[in-house]
Amino acid sequence: MSSMQKNRLLIIGAGGFGREVLQWAQDVQAQGCVDWEVGGFLDTNPQAFKEFDIDLPVLGSPEAWQPSPEDRFVCAIGDPTIRLCICRGLQARGADFVSLIHPSAIVGSRCDIGTGTILCPGVTVTVDATIGDFVILNIRSCVGHDARVGDGCTINDFCDVTGNAKLGEGVFLGSHSSVTPSASVGDYARVGAGSVVVRRVRANTTVMGPTAKRIDWTAESAASSDAA
Ligand SMILES: CC(C)(COP(=O)(O)OP(=O)(O)OC[C@H]1O[C@@H](n2cnc3c(N)ncnc32)[C@H](O)[C@@H]1OP(=O)(O)O)[C@@H](O)C(=O)NCCC(=O)NCCS
Numbered sequence: 333m334s335s336m337q338k339n340r341l342l343i344i345g346a347g348g349f350g351r352e353v354l355q356w357a358q359d360v361q362a363q364g365c366v367d368w369e370v371g372g373f374l375d376t377n378p379q380a381f382k383e384f385d386i387d388l389p390v391l392g393s394p395e396a397w398q399p400s401p402e403d404r405f406v407c408a409i410g411d412p413t414i415r416l417c418i419c420r421g422l423q424a425r426g427a428d429f430v431s432l433i434h435p436s437a438i439v440g441s442r443c444d445i446g447t448g449t450i451l452c453p454g455v456t457v458t459v460d461a462t463i464g465d466f467v468i469l470n471i472r473s474c475v476g477h478d479a480r481v482g483d484g485c486t487i488n489d490f491c492d493v494t495g496n497a498k499l500g501e502g503v504f505l506g507s508h509s510s511v512t513p514s515a516s517v518g519d520y521a522r523v524g525a526g527s528v529v530v531r532r533v534r535a536n537t538t539v540m541g542p543t544a545k546r547i548d549w550t551a552e553s554a555a556s557s558d559a560a
Contacts, residue, residue, distance in 0.1 A: 337402075340371025341430065344394045344418060345408040346380035353408035354386070356434045356452055363435055368404045394418050399427040406432050406450060407466060412502035413520065416484035419448055419466045429466070437469075446483065464501070473505075482519070500535060 343353050350373060357370050373380065374394040381390065391397075395418065399405070405427050409415045419429065429448030433439065437451040440458045445451070446465035454472040457463060461475045464483035469475065473487045476495035481487065485499050488507040493499065498516040506525030511517060517533040524540025533539050 339368040339402045339404050341368040341404045341406060342372055342374055342391065342397075343370065343406055343408050344374045344422075346373040346375035346377065346390050347408070349410050350375070350380075350408040351384065351386070352452070353406065353432070353450060354388070356450070357406065357432055359435055359453075360432060366430075368430065371403075394422060397422065397425075397427075399425055403427065405429045405448070407448060408450070410468065410486055410488075412484045412486050412504055415466055415468075415486075416502060419484075458495075470507070476513075488525070506540075 341357060343350055343357065354370060360366060361369055370388065372389040372391045374392060374397055375390050376393045378390050399422060405422060406429065407415050407419050409418065423429065431445055431447060431449045433451045434453045436453045437455040439445065442460045443457045444462045446463055446467060448465050449463055449467040451469050452471045455469045456474045459477050461477065461479045463475065463481045466484045467481055468486045470487060471489040473489065473491040475481060475493045478495055479493050479497045481493065481499045482501040482503065484502040487493065487505045490508045491505045492510040494511060494513045496514040497511040500517060500519035502520040503517045504522040506523055506527065508525055509523045509527045511529045515529045515531055517523060517529060518535030520536050521533045522538040523529055523533065526542060527540045528543045530543050
């Protein structure tokens with residue numbers, strides 16, 4: 333490769349999140365410190381941009397793609413199982429994934445961010461946290477100190493993975509959900525939007541709902557509120 337020639341970043345998935353990732357990749361590219369430029373998309377639907385003014389090609393299906401040495405990849409498919417399957421398949425064929433960290437994201441000291449992971453705008457990973465490969469941390473989500481996020485997790489907008497929390501592989505957190513300190517979520521579990529995990533969610537289960545409930549009830553407090 334000559335010094336002027338850049339590698340090409342291919343975004344896997346040309347849906348709504350793919351268009352968002354295009355924006356974030358262009359923001360990263362504008363900073364001028366990467367050796368790639370966005371070169372197109374891989375998607376099974378060649379007409380994905382029919383209704384959008386996007387001047388980039390959909391080059392083919394990710395399942396059939398044979399990576400070239402100048403190809404770099406990032407995956408914008410929200411479903412953890414599908415994303416891991418496609419990314420690991422491409423990796424086995426020699427694909428070189430990049431991590432996409434938006435300029436507005438904050439990553440603190442001693443954090444480990446895996447390959448092919450995307451940090452969208454406003455994400456914070458505080459300190460000593462470990463984020464696996466092919467993870468999506470969507471807009472304004474936060475991962476606290478010493479937390480561990482397994483490969484292929486999808487952490488949607490405004491989620492809060494607090495200190496020492498642990499997410500297994502392929503966990504899906506719906507938007508605005510929280511995992512409280514030291515709580516854990518097993519492999520491929522799904523947590524509904526707006527839910528709060530306070531202890532342990534078993535692998536391959538779906539949970540949902542807020543857990544706030546009164547925990548300091550005493551006969552005295554009941555009597556005083558009755559009197560009020
Ligand atoms: C948890 C979730 C994955 C489950 O999806 P699902 O298996 O398709 O379940 P359904 O949508 O069919 O809902 C099943 C029931 O749970 C209820 N429910 C769904 N999500 C809920 C939530 N977050 N909180 C409370 N109840 C919920 C539904 O009302 C429905 O109840 P009903 O049977 O009484 O009508 C999904 O509801 C969810 O929260 N997804 C998050 C999506 C998100 O944040 N996306 C961000 C990127 S766009």
